Amino acid sequence: MIFRRSTLALAAAPLFAPAIARAQRTPVRFSFDWIYNGPYAFGAAAEREGYFREQGLDVTITRGFGSARVPIDMSAGTFDIAACDPTPLLRFMSQNPNNDLLAVGLMWDQAPGSATVRADGPITQVSQLAGKTLAAPEFDGGRQVFPVFARLNGIDPASVNWMSVAPELREVMLVQRRADGITGFVTSTALSLKALGMDLPAQRIFRYREHGLDFFYGSVILTTRTFAQRNPEAVRGTVAALLKGLKYSFHNRAAAIQALRGKEPLTDVAIEGTRQDMAMQELVDSPNVRRLGLGIIEAPRLERQIAAVKEAYSLGEMPSVDRFHTDRFLPPAAERML
Template sequence: MPRRTLLGAPALALGGALAGTGPSRAQGSSQGSAKGSGQAPTRLRMVLNWKYQGPQGWFFLAEDRGYFREAGLAMTIDQGEGSSAPVTQIAAGAYDVGFGDMNALIQFAATRPDVAPLAVFMMYNVPPFCIAVRADSPIRTPQDLVGRTIGGPANDGELKLFPAFAKAAGIDAAKVNIVTMQPSLREQMLFRGQIDGAFGYVNTIRFSARGAGIDDRQLRYIRYADHGIDLYSNTIMVSRALARDKPEAVRGLLAAINRGVAEALKDPAAAVAAVGRRDSLLDLAVERARFDATVADEMSAPELARIGLGDIDEARMARAIATVAESNNLPTRPAVGDVFSRAFLPPLAERPRKLVD
């Protein structure tokens, strides 16, 4: 295993449609199904993947336009600490819903299937994982990482996937020094030369650097996808208890998020403005650029035209599970149905199938 230093502060049988990954059954329109029911709203606590950013706009647009309320939900949406953190936070009962890394979920499910969250709506279907280096760095290939120091926040999904990347790229992960730091320190440590490379999502690093006045031309990226790591990334995940006990709440949640995505794609400025209402210090121009790049680079896999946003290609997911399991020496290999269910998805006709022209 890679050296690490801290800088700075068997699957549960769910049964029936819950565990199923087969075609979703006809449900009619999924919008506003709980409206007018007269029942008290279901309160759900949701944690994001990161601090407030433009690509989270669809969640806040759904909240501001009342889509969650129409679905009979009262939402609390908190900032996150990294894309892998929602997995353990949901498992511990701190949250009901999370937006986090599918691969961290797979790793957790291999050892704690009884409490592992369940992915229910795939959002990022193109892997955004990378190691960013300065453009003047001698690091150009994975082999150049040997003997170097690479850093990232402890809960970043790409840091946790580094053993898989190292194996695919043919390098010894133990010969790379891994350090962790607070998220706010990543880019400045890279440009001060305190680390040789930084783990992160391409667009997270690119636009965080841009917000700090660092030109894109000062960065270069070693992308995991260029070295055989064809994985899914961020997904909506829910607790197993919520999926089992309140399936209609999960359907309503996904219907509301799906509406938020559709509206955000029509009006990205409104989506970014919704995030800006949560953090007045955000540079909305930077966040709009981040939104556009995320949609184009991380959410527009060719499979989208066939299966729609939110669903997965089962064969691809099975290969991804195998990659994560083999590279991390997991004790068990979860089945696709152990970690993902399409039982709660809105009908295909309602889900986006083309995000960019």
């Protein structure tokens, strides 16, 4: 009888081993700022390749609902670390000076915001967006950055009529000519319009970075000072795993999309592969990244972004560079080179 019980215990041990291993890893709740699609396939790749496990972490990745929601949800304790556009983040930090937020790395060196109109329509230059109707969700990153883009291009932001719509209806408004244009991340809008029958030649895309916002950063890795103080190794490990996943996905695009499909079975491989390529080309790979490696935020450039956001939104006191960001959680430079 003793022998039988011992045998059963030994047989059951492998079944409990994964649960025990997970219990020994530090749990981290991570959120992207939008739906889990091609540009974020590197998160799924980091999971599949075991990069979080290597850091002793049990990371749960969820989708987001727009960058403007991220600082609100982060402050409410909904998650521990997240991706976020710096512009709505800076605005939130200015309007909530007692916030506990802290950027600990850079995900996208270039800004993804854009305004898109029909190529067969009357709007042929940025200045003609004045007085027009643009459709976007209220929390949309492109909409959040639009006032900065508008002012730099001589447009009164107040002249634009906004049509607030659910994310799944944004592109429909342009296809059906119910709006003059839409805003959003170019990686989202361009391919979503294509899926609705409006291919890239039928779109006229005004990328913000090509119209005055070339110095804007696109997406930072955000946490809170409290979480970072209590869990410094978890923050350091999450940042390292994310950047390692981004580097892996840059060089292994198809494998990253398959990892995404493993998490999201309904993934359209062709569309999301193209979306990922666009993100890698337009947002990740830049002269700055080639020079400095992934993850680096430079103070002079960030100061320009802070000043531009302050002016566009007529904000009061803004966070300093040191208050907004720290690089002490980044992995060594050799690990970050693309």
